[in-house]
Amino acid sequence: MKSMWLKSILQHPWLILLLGVLFIGASGYGAKNLYFRGDYKVYFQPDNPQMLDFEQMQDEFSKNENASIIVAPPEGEIFNPQTLKLIYELTEAAWQTPYSTRVDSLANFQHTRAQGDDLIVEDLILAPDSLSARNIARIESVALQEPNLVGKIIDSDGLASMINITVHMPEEDKTAVVKEVADHVRALTDQYKAEYPEHKFYHTGIVFMNEAFAVEAQKDVETLVPFMFLAIILVLWYLLRSFTGTLATLLVIVTTIVATMGLTGWSGIFLSTATVNAPTLIMTLAVADCVHVISSMLFALRQGKDKAQALQYAMDINLMPIFITSATTAIGFLTMNFSNVPILADLGNVSALGVMLAFVFSVTLLPALLMILPMRVARQQQAKGQGIEAFGEWVIRHHRRLLPVTFVIAILAVAASFNNSVNDIATEYFDQSTAFRQSTDFQEKHLSGMSTVDFAIDAGAPSALNDPQVLQAVEDFSQWLRQQSEVDHVSTISDTFKRLNKNMHGDNQSYYRLPDSQELAAQYLLLYEMSLPYGLDLNNQVNLDKSATRVMATMKNLGSKEFTAFEQRAIDWMAKRAPELSVTAASPSLMFAHIGELNMNSMLKGTVLALVLISGLLVFALRSWRMGLISLLPNLLPAGIGFGIWGLMSGNINLGLSVVLSMALGIIVDDTVHFLSKYRYARGQGESPEQGVRYAFSSVGRALWVTTLVLVIGFSVLSLSSFSLNADMGLLTGIIILMALAVDFLFLPAFLMVFDKQHTSKEGAEG
Amino acid sequence: MSRMQSIRQVSGLIISLLLLALPVQAQSPEQKGLEIAKERKARDRGWGDSRAEASMILRTASGQQIERKMRMLSLEMQDDGDKGLTIFDQPADVKGTAFLNYSHAIEPDDQWMYLPALKRVKRISSRNKSGPFMGSEFAFEDLSSFEVEKYRYKYLRDDKINSLNSFVVEQTPAYEHSGYTKMIVWIDKEHYRAHKIEYYDRKGSLLKTLTMHDFELYLDKYWRPMKLSMVNNQNRKSTDLITHELQFRTGLDENDFNQSTLRRVR
Structure with missing residues (x-):
């Protein structure tokens, strides 16, 4: 079956290319349906409770x-x-x-x-x-x-x-x-x-x-994607030293992106600040697939095999690992569907699709292309593997010291990860190079933050707002708000009542207080309504039947934790001061404040599922429960260390970072799969753990190093985005991928050599 | 030579005939618009005074609504805008509040308000003609009487409205602080009644549309719509002004429309 498929590719490369072009044309045509949505509401599901509250408030009072x-x-x-x-x-x-x-x-x-x-x-x-x-x-x-x-x-x-x-x-x-x-x-x-x-x-x-959301997304597309292409060309050239290999890889990347974005268009998913970066992610992951195939092929060519044989060899040894790693990566992305942020789920789905398409293209189009394109290779560079093998020997020699050292470092890092907490500072999504951020910083310095929290105070019955007791409660609440350190400005109807009362009494300052009867208050309000200029009406502050008022607080630009704490404090205060009045708080700032926590909770579930699914797949791939269990360690530790480093760097977990765990998990298991499967293979042959580690280093060490390099570069490019949700996501994922390599190269071998010993004979007997 | 001369004479004659015919035949759109406005005003002159019981129904974009009840007294003025007195009956907490308005064509209106809870008459000095009346979608300038000198006119075209032949006239406010850059008015040719008005805001976008319904004839001469329906095309709010009862020539005079009578109205 597998050989038939391979044979048909190698014998009819033009046919495969033609089929590929047809498929890409048909799917790519869907790109016409793509459109971009830049408004902040793309971050919220249609039934998001905070958004519904906000919309209801906008219905009752004016927008x-x-x-x-x-x-x-x-x-x-x-x-x-x-x-x-x-x-x-x-x-x-x-x-x-x-x-x-x-x-x-x-x-x-x-x-x-x-x-x-x-x-x-x-x-x-x-x-x-x-x-x-x-x-x-x-x-x-x-x-x-x-x-x-x-x-x-x-x-x-x-x-x-x-x-x-x-x-x-x-x-x-x-x-x-x-x-x-x-x-x-x-x-x-x-x-x-x-x-x-x-x-x-x-x-x-x-x-x-x-x-700014739209502009930054567009800037990401215009600067990061070309930058990514440049980085990929350089890396490919450095790694493969083959013009054909580089060209074929680029072609596969481009077709993957065209097909993915086209199918995205067909599916009706729109582009957003999150999904515009799917091409960068997909490129990164597609490169890794191609590099595996091409470097194996080059290896075979150097050993003197002809092109068809070399491709056969490359496919034989790579098909399964590439499939497994693509599948785990796709699973990681798919669990982003747990997110409460629709565009992050979109990003997950589009990336998962892209990863699977990259897999398909790198085992069909790529061999067909390589078959057709001329390829020359110098028979040399046998010394290539030496660096990594020497490193493997060093690890084996020092494993008794490496284990405790890496263990302590890991423990410290994981401990530091507790410095992290969910905190979204929406205005800091844009970095200081953006015009919008410079403006909000200036605004905050001189006027106020640009965040708001609106409170609707409902007295329950028509005209009840004019009741002096209700008005007094509104006034007390407004004054309380003004005393809070988070608040820059409060706009309240009680100020209007006080000013009118003073105006009605010859501007006598001693009348700068609330009117003392319902009738007087109602008549002031009518007078005020009658004197308002064009474009202004009371509806901004008072609802139609005068049963409720909206008090608008302009806030400092805070993090989500401070916003939700402030909201709760304000509602509690009012519940104590005037339990008969119902108070709701709503605003875009609160929507962002709540979505962070909501999303983190659901993403944790998603991440657990990703872990279970991926570990299950590993058990299947490694054909060993024990190895599957051991794999948990190198799969989870890098994320722990990565978040530990993040805890020391920043400690704020924003929306973008909430999906890093499941995304990174899908990517870093690749290293584990490759390393452990080679180790297990050697152990199955009756080798000692030391020999197993040696074999793993020499057979996949370089490939792991190379793909990690590609991935880290790819995610570093993403971290150049001036939109921090994307930049932080890229940076932290890059860190975790690097840590994964460190764990697989330093901690895992030492761990295996110390703890896998007693099972040697048993495993050997079984195998 | 003599032939040339006769041609000149004939053509001169034709030109002078054309010039004579022109004002009748090819009236400019501005002149025609002005004439329609003058006729509209002429047909509505002489009604004297009126008393009405009315409701305003205010609606939000999402469909919530509330009714406010009031009585409206009006006095026709020659050579100036009309005088109006509005007495609020509902909601209960503003009952007895009275609002007196002397409208003027191209100057700010004079406005006074009597607040029974304060027992004082207050004069409101503002340029708020363009501001909303009692939180409704009607501005003061939409409710005040039609005066020819309030606008510049331009006849646009003929059209049908409510299956009546009508003129469509563009009106440009002469008042400096008007909220509008122009209005498009549909006036039926038979009775010169406005049936529909579109209001355009300062940036030239359609802001509101007013439609008149249920016309009734009073004193055999004066047509009045029993329902005015104003829809804000930008924020989707709307207001209906419904007249429940209307009487003409009830014996009101200028003494009923001054500050000292304000506090006596019930």
Whole structure:
């Protein structure tokens, strides 16, 4: 069966190529269905409870997605004629932003004041061309005392100010819509940058965050994929020293990617920040398959075999190991379906598909190509294996010392892995080289974080919000929020009530307090509703039947642990203060905060399953329960050590890292499979453990070293992404793969030589 | 020579005839739009005053809705926008709150509000004509009376609406702080009633669509829609303004529309 298949490839390589081209054409055509989704909602399943809470809150109150421009003068405060004029003009111009419904800034802040029995509502900056020193002083004193502005629209030191554009974007084709809005706002600021060249401009807000996801993904595709190709060409050239081998491998890689992405398109999976890196992963893993085949073939050619014989030999010894390692890798990827993050599951599925296609192509297309392409090989380089064999001898000589040393190092590393905890800092997903991160850092320094937590406080009955007791609870809660160190700004309806009460009493400061009857509160609210300008309504803060209010807290850019702890603290506080009111918290920040933990729990299950399945496959591949059991050690230890190193480096486990364990597991077992199967083969021949280790080193040592090199390079390329979910995933997986080699070369041989001894005779007798 | 001259005379005659015919034959779209607006206003002149009982039904995009009840008193003014007095009846906690509005064509309106819980009349000084009326999808400027000088006009085309032949006219607000860049209005040719208005925001996108329903004839001359339906095309919220009862010439005069009477209305 196997030989028939091989024979047909070797005898009809053109036919195989033709079939391959047809298959690739048919599957690759599906790439037309691929589209990219850059909005942050791709991280959440449709039934994610935090997302449902958030959407419900947006239904009840209005949706508030925004694009913001932060303006900072070259030096000193914004309270100078030029900067104020800039803010005024930019505010006016920003109304032209597509999908905008409202623009808010210092310029059009609705300042209310009393004059006798008149309530005067006017824009804070009225005549930007004739600002007198007195006017500016008035603007400054109003702005810096206004709780709605300080810490949100204006820096408390007056050094920077924000123009906030509220947009109402359709959900369909959101990525294109986001880009349209972001491009418009950027073009707008560019125009003003030319007029006010010494001022600084920054862009933040949900729109720019969504855009950053898309831009970073695109940048990954544009920079990492070509970089990956370059790295692969160099590595292949270094390892194979064969033009044909390098070319054939590249062809297999390209066809694997085309077929995988095409089939992905047919399946309806869309591209996202996670899946755009599937090609990089697949390339890495496909290279390893090809390298095994080609180096075996080159080995045979050097020994004087002809091409067909050499290919036959290469297929014979590689088919099973490549299949097993591809299958374990695919299993590792497939268990990413346990993830609560749909795009990580997508990444797993696409990569699993790619890995299996790479396997198929490297045992069909690759031999066919190699058969057709001319190949010359110098008969030499017999000395190649010496380095690794010498290393093997060194390990055998020092195994009694190596075991305790590596054991202690491993224990220490695994202990350090307890430094890790699940913590997603969503704003730090983007590294400091990105414009978005620079903007959010500036925003955090001068105004506020860009994270929010919205609280809906529901009093249960229509108009119940106007009840003085309910209002007092809302006010107390808002004040409590303001005292929390995590909170930068609180926007609350109770401030509006207090300000109106003061305005209604001739701006007498002693009336800056809540109205004392339901009727008065309701009538203030009606008056306030009647005085609101275009684009603003109360619905942002109060629901339709006035039974509930939304208190919006702008937060420091925290990690997920701090967010969930804060949420719980706030809800507990309110449950104690006003048990009759129901409080829910929701926001994109909370969605990200919860998804990390949720996802980690389900990925742990996925990883356990991956471990069971992969170990089962190993038992089958090694045909020994005992070897399967022993394999657990070199399979798990590298991950333990890798996470230990991560614990010392960072300690924050983000979404991207939650899938590293199962992904890495599928990859690192390859080393174990190769090493243990060769060891077992020698032991089966009645050799001692020492001879077994020696045989394993000499037969697969170099191949393991080579594939590890390829994999580590591949994952290092991924770690260059400026999107930290991808970069961290690449870095940690690279570390674990390197550790796997270290474990297989240093710890495993020593372990086998010390602990596998007593079974020699028994195993030998059995075998 | 003489032949050339006669040709010139004839062509001169034709040109002057054409010039004479032009204003009748080829009226510019702007002029035609203005004439339609003038006729629309003329047909609605002389109704005097009115009292209405009305409900506003506010709906969110997700379909929640709430009803607010009010009485609306109106007084027709010559050479200025009309005066209006709105007395809120529901919800209960704003009952008796009254809102007085003197609308003006191209200046900010004058507005006062009486808060019974405070027992004070407050004048509201703002430029909020473009702002929402009571949290609804109607802006103040959508509800105030139609005045010719509020807009510049341009006749666009003929169309059918509700199976009536109608003009389609573009109106550009003259008020500096209007929330709109233009409105497209469908006016039937028979009675010059507006049936549908599209409102375009500052960036020129369609913001809202107003449709008028259930027209009834009062005093044999004045058509009034019993239901105004405003849909926000951007955020999908909507508001219906429903008139339950409407009476004309009820004897109201300017004395019923000043600050001191505000606090006496019930």
